[in-house]
Amino acid sequence: MTSFKHIASSLTLAFALIAGPVAAADLPPLREVKEIDQNMLWAGLAIEVADECPTIDVKKMKGLSFLWGLKSKASALGYSDDEIRAYVDSDAEEARIRDLGTAYIRASGFDPTTSEGLCAFGKAEIARGSIIGSFLKDKS
Template identity: 25%
Template sequence: MRILTATILAAALALPAHARTPSDIPEVVERLLVVGMADELREQCGDVSARVVRAIGYLRETAQVALDAGFTRAEVEAYVDDDAEKERLRGIAHRLLLDLGVQEGDEASYCAVARGQIEGGTAVGRLLR
């Protein structure tokens, strides 16, 4: 039994440790997806614009969630600056918008979803006007 335990421990130590990032906090990811969805709707629908001050506050609150979870400001900034993570989150946000009814290249569908989010008072809608 000791040999098995020692073998398992040695194998575990040989594996690279998973570096904890703010993406391990579901609330951070959810909040960033909200921002990503609002941003894509704003970019694709000329009838809506961003509530910039509200969005900045929302992003500051999101950073605070990560800081409260024990991440340093440098770790939060590194996460926010990670291009691969940005693309991953953009892809997820885009798929969520597709599920809500947007059709690529169809501005009217983006506007319809944006208006629905605004009228529904969703987190995405609160970042748009």
């Protein structure tokens, strides 16, 4: 999955546009903040589907706005730009998110290793109106 790197690129842009407050002491790692981490997974899955499925596109402006919102939430919780960047740029976090995404797609009944499986997953997410589906548009 290349999605976490795409998220990192988008968040880097968001960092340049939105300044956050200084982090408070003793905050849990961002990976443990469900409202941030879970939403990073959803955004990453949408990007992965759009990257691998020729009949589905990602709604780029909606996705970028969503990522800016996540960055703002993390900042409001007291995380510094450096802490947020470290989470987004981490190879370990990328691998963890990739594993979570693969497991989620499989648990949904689709093959995450094929374009066909990802297309079917994306279309199912669009049809059910999920957060993932809200970032996608079907071109077929």
